[in-house]
Amino acid sequence: xxxxxxxxxxxxxxxxxxxxxxxxxxxxxxxxxxxxxxxxxxxxxxxxxxxxxxxxxxxxxxxxxxxxxxxxxxxxxxxxxxxxxxxxxxxxxxxxxxxxxxxxxxxxxxxxxxxxxxxxxxxxxxxxxxxxxxxxxxxxxxxxxx
Amino acid sequence: xxxxxxxxxxxxxxxxxxxxxxxxxxxxxxxxxxxxxxxxxxxxxxxxxxxxxxxxxxxxxxxxxxxxxxxxxxxxxxxxxxxxxxxxxxxxxxxxxxxxxxxxxxxxxxxxxxxxxxxxxxxxxxxxxxxxxxxxxxxxxxxxxxxxxxxxxxxxxxxxxxxxxxxxxxxxxxxxxxxxxxxxxxxxxxxxxxxxxxxxxxxxxxxxxxxxxxxxxxxxxxxxxxxxxxxxxxxxxxxxxxxxxxxxxxxxxxxxxxxxxxxxxxxxxxxxxxxxxxxxxxxxxxxxxxxxxxxxxxxxxxxxxxxxxxxxxxxxxx
Amino acid sequence: xxxxxxxxxxxxxxxxxxxxxxxxxxxxxxxxxxxxxxxxxxxxxxxxxxxxxxxxxxxxxxxxxxxxxxxxxxxxxxxxxxxxxxxxxxxxxxxxxxxxxxxxxxxxxxxxxxxxxxxxxxxxxxxxxxxxxxxxxxxxxxxxxxxxxxxxxxxxxxxxxxxxxxxxxxxxxxxxxxxxxxxxxxxxxxxxxxxxxxxxxxxxxxxxxxxxxxxxxxxxxxxxxxxxxxxxxxxxxxxxxxxxxxxxxxxxxxxxxxxxxxxxxxxxxxxxxxxxxxxxxxxxxxxxxxxxxxxxxxxxxxxxxxxxxxxxxxxxxxxxxxxxxxxxxxxxxxxxxxxxxxxxxxxxxxxxxxxxxxxxxxx
Numbered sequence: 001x002x003x004x005x006x007x008x009x010x011x012x013x014x015x016x017x018x019x020x021x022x023x024x025x026x027x028x029x030x031x032x033x034x035x036x037x038x039x040x041x042x043x044x045x046x047x048x049x050x051x052x053x054x055x056x057x058x059x060x061x062x063x064x065x066x067x068x069x070x071x072x073x074x075x076x077x078x079x080x081x082x083x084x085x086x087x088x089x090x091x092x093x094x095x096x097x098x099x100x101x102x103x104x105x106x107x108x109x110x111x112x113x114x115x116x117x118x119x120x121x122x123x124x125x126x127x128x129x130x131x132x133x134x135x136x137x138x139x140x141x142x143x144x145x146x
Numbered sequence: 147x148x149x150x151x152x153x154x155x156x157x158x159x160x161x162x163x164x165x166x167x168x169x170x171x172x173x174x175x176x177x178x179x180x181x182x183x184x185x186x187x188x189x190x191x192x193x194x195x196x197x198x199x200x201x202x203x204x205x206x207x208x209x210x211x212x213x214x215x216x217x218x219x220x221x222x223x224x225x226x227x228x229x230x231x232x233x234x235x236x237x238x239x240x241x242x243x244x245x246x247x248x249x250x251x252x253x254x255x256x257x258x259x260x261x262x263x264x265x266x267x268x269x270x271x272x273x274x275x276x277x278x279x280x281x282x283x284x285x286x287x288x289x290x291x292x293x294x295x296x297x298x299x300x301x302x303x304x305x306x307x308x309x310x311x312x313x314x315x316x317x318x319x320x321x322x323x324x325x326x327x328x329x330x331x332x333x334x335x336x337x338x339x340x341x342x343x344x345x346x347x348x349x350x351x352x353x354x355x356x357x358x359x360x361x362x363x364x365x366x367x368x369x370x371x372x373x374x375x376x377x378x379x380x381x382x383x384x385x386x387x388x389x390x391x392x393x394x395x396x397x398x399x400x401x402x403x404x405x406x407x408x409x410x411x412x413x414x415x416x417x418x419x420x421x422x423x424x425x426x427x428x429x430x431x432x433x434x435x436x437x438x439x440x441x442x443x444x445x446x447x448x449x450x451x452x453x454x455x456x457x458x459x460x461x462x463x464x
Numbered sequence: 465x466x467x468x469x470x471x472x473x474x475x476x477x478x479x480x481x482x483x484x485x486x487x488x489x490x491x492x493x494x495x496x497x498x499x500x501x502x503x504x505x506x507x508x509x510x511x512x513x514x515x516x517x518x519x520x521x522x523x524x525x526x527x528x529x530x531x532x533x534x535x536x537x538x539x540x541x542x543x544x545x546x547x548x549x550x551x552x553x554x555x556x557x558x559x560x561x562x563x564x565x566x567x568x569x570x571x572x573x574x575x576x577x578x579x580x581x582x583x584x585x586x587x588x589x590x591x592x593x594x595x596x597x598x599x600x601x602x603x604x605x606x607x608x609x610x611x612x613x614x615x616x617x618x619x620x621x622x623x624x625x626x627x628x629x630x631x632x633x634x635x636x637x638x639x640x641x642x643x644x645x646x647x648x649x650x651x652x653x654x655x656x657x658x659x660x661x662x663x664x665x666x667x668x669x670x671x672x673x674x675x676x677x678x679x680x681x682x683x684x685x686x687x688x689x690x691x692x693x694x695x696x697x698x699x700x701x702x703x704x705x706x707x708x709x710x711x712x713x714x715x716x717x718x719x720x721x722x723x724x725x726x727x728x729x730x731x732x733x734x735x736x737x738x739x740x741x742x743x744x745x746x747x748x749x750x751x752x753x754x755x756x757x758x759x760x761x762x763x764x765x766x767x768x769x770x771x772x773x774x775x776x777x778x779x780x781x782x783x784x785x786x787x788x789x790x791x792x793x794x795x796x797x798x799x800x801x802x803x804x805x806x807x808x809x810x811x812x813x814x815x816x817x818x819x820x821x822x823x824x825x826x827x
Contacts, residue, residue, distance in 0.1 A: 054404070055404045055407075056377075056385070056400060056401060056404050059397070059400045059404070060385065060397065063393065063396060063397050063400070064727075076460070077460070083458065086458035086459075086460065087455070087458055089458065089462075089464070090440075090441075090454065090455055090458055090462075091407075091455055093440060093464045094407055094408075094433070094436050094437065094440065094455070095404075097436040097439070097440070098403070098407075098432065098433060098436060099343075100339075100343045100346070101335075101338075101339065101346065101429075101432050102346065102347070102350055102396075102400070102429070103343050103344065103345075103346035103347025103348070103349070103350055103351075104343060104347070105343045105344075106343075140344060140347050141393075142351055142354075142391070142392040142393035142396055174795045175607070175608070175789065175790075175795060175797065176607075179795065180795075181703060181794055181795025181796075182702075182703040182794055182795070183703075184699065184702045184703070202793070202794070206705070207702075207703075261496070264496050265495075265496040270606050270607045270608065271607075358517070358526065358708075358712050358737075359708075360707050360708035360709045360712050360739075361707050361708055361742070362705060362707035362708070362709050362793055364707075365705040365706055365707040366705055366707070366793055373743075374743040374744075379742075379744050381723070387723070387725040387734075388527070388721060388723045388725065388734060388736040389527045389725060389734060389736065390526050390527050390736065390737075391527065418793065419705070419707070419709075419793030421516060421517075421709045421712070421713060421791045422497065422499075422516065422517075423495060423496060423497055
């Protein structure tokens with residue numbers, strides 16, 4: 001695998017992706033099994049459900065120096081726990097509107113719905129998101145995080 | 147306002163037998179400040195005052211008590227229109243029981259902000275202060291001065307939509323408006339939002355660098371009732387460090403922000419109590435602006451409302 | 465004592481001279497408040513008004529690194545198994561200029577705790593040893609000032625290295641300590657005249673006379689203990705929000721917390737201000753909290769300042785700066801608490817539970 005162009009030394013970025021266990025994590029896993037190329041700057045954190053996401057998690061990730069945060073769950077209507085992602089949708093939408101006010105570019109934050117079979121959609125999404133973050137460059141930090 | 151005050155005293159005397167105590171206002175350090183008063187007997191009613199300087203939101207003093215003592219103790223509370231929204235929000239969340247509260251509504255024509263007058267003159271050197279003819283008149287050592295009310299009232303008073311309390315048992319009638327020049331709601335936030343995210347980042351970093359994490363904003367917030375169990379105090383998980391730098395202070399304020407989304411009634415108590423003048427209510431009012439925009443919901447208006455983040459619609463699109 | 469005169473027009477030169485190779489902290493205006501800030505070009509010096517926070521941060525910063533640590537991995541092991549520590553209290557020479565005599569005196573009260581013969585604190589000691597305090601006579605005490613009631617005065621020299629008094633055309637400088645005398649030996653200072661000294665005396669006298677309030681604190685130590693369970697505490701503490709403002713703005717409050725703040729494999733052990741107003745201050749590992757009630761925490765502040773500390777060190781832990789009165793969002797006035805009649809006359813009454821029931825006072 002060619003890693004020279006993905007390990008962007010000069011413009012190193014970190015992306016945190018919170019993926020729900022039942023759909024999006026499966027999707028990312030399927031993409032891996034299918035040997036679809038995925039950007040290495042992404043750190044995936046598996047979570048039980050997108051409804052489990054406390055808006056403070058993405059905020060903490062930014063606070064700790066993440067340059068982009070992506071949250072993905074089951075499609076609305078397909079939640080493993082019936083309605084977790086409905087709640088998540090509202091919370092994350094509010095957070096998306098709130099971030100720019102605190103000085104965080106809203107393009108650095110995204111939420112989406114990816115099912116376990118949508119390996120290609122996952123690949124397309126994460127590649128495009130990573131490219132976007134790469135364009136934006138490293139996030140402004142309160143202090144240098146080592 | 148003197149008339150309102152004397153009628154208020156009468157009403158408080160009438161309900162004293164029914165309640166454990168009534169929370170009201172008494173004279174503060176300067177003629178431009180008032181502070182909370184707990185009234186338990188008719189003698190203490192004499193200390194009660196009500197004027198244009200009674201800024202503190204007294205709903206804060208009932209925010210937790212009711213769960214424990216409300217069962218056998220009923221309390222009286224003096225509420226202005228905006229304070230009453232905090233009470234409504236607490237009722238909605240089941241923190242207060244309506245039957246354990248006697249709400250005495252008082253008319254409000256805009257409250258004078260101590261922080262704003264501090265920038266204009268020294269309140270400690272003021273002998274007398276009153277609101278007359280749409281002006282704040284103060285007697286200072288060098289003579290009488292007057293200031294436009296628009297410059298000295300809280301921002302929230304410039305777009306007040308609830309001059310009259312929404313839920314009351316007893317209402318003291320009085321002047322509700324000084325016909326202040328009304329401004330668009332949260333105009334200060336709209337102004338701030340004109341900045342680019344990078345500029346805003348620097349703005350907030352500078353503000354958070356001032357923060358000394360005294361937690362006054364949290365403790366003064368009528369809706370922050372976790373108190374001793376606040377997330378900001380936990381070590382495990384380690385949400386934030388004890389260092390008082392912009393990085394950790396940012397996280398502290400975010401914890402508060404994420405907990406008042408869709409609940410903040412914009413009483414500006416957090417900002418009033420801040421010892422280092424951080425315009426902190428802007429953060430929390432912004433969250434309410436968002437929920438109003440997205441879900442057409444205004445916190446603290448109806449007891450039977452459901453907070454927007456505790457519900458959903460299946461087919462909503464953003 | 466050496467007396468010198470500093471003309472107003474040489475003040476800027478003096479500040480620049482003092483800031484050379486040293487850290488110079490001055491009271492400066494930022495927005496509507498005065499804070500102690502590092503001296504620099506865009507700092508708006510304000511000597512006339514009381515600063516919002518005290519000057520104690522120079523000797524006792526809100527956040528202080530005690531040591532740095534890093535976990536290291538030895539080659540054979542898969543887990544980090546070695547800890548490298550780094551600990552070197554090194555402090556630059558620091559001068560605080562333009563603080564009030566009450567703030568300067570507060571340092572002596574902190575010294576008693578931190579520079580105790582048996583357990584001197586090396587971190588505080590390093591800072592304190594490098595600290596020079598140049599205070600300014602408080603010409604116009606505020607309505608909230610009560611330094612004369614707690615053993616100070618607007619022109620108190622105690623704790624200062626130099627005491628300046630603003631007079632016509634400049635400042636009269638009194639060199640109190642050796643450090644101070646060395647500074648006023650600089651060429652910027654002129655010899656003072658009889659007139660200078662007379663003017664300064666007049667300023668001091670006027671300031672002292674303007675402080676009319678005299679709290680009777682005779683025997684307060686015992687009175688507070690006698691009234692430990694007085695029901696008055698529940699009444700007095702009712703409006704308190706239990707925030708930390710009063711203790712953080714106080715020049716004499718000195719309680720701290722020590723925590724390890726780690727990120728990845730490295731971190732710092734830090735010391736940060738703590739406050740007796742917080743429930744976590746006394747929470748024990750078992751879950752028991754000896755001061756779980758708001759009332760208890762409120763009472764602690766006064767008892768510590770006016771009973772426990774005096775019984776250990778023979779002085780009140782208060783210099784009467786009045787900052788806690790000014791900043792308290794609930795309008796609690798330390799003078800009122802000390803003046804309250806039962807506390808004053810000492811008529812012990814048992815605390816009645818249920819007046820405000822105990823639970824109500826709990827937060």
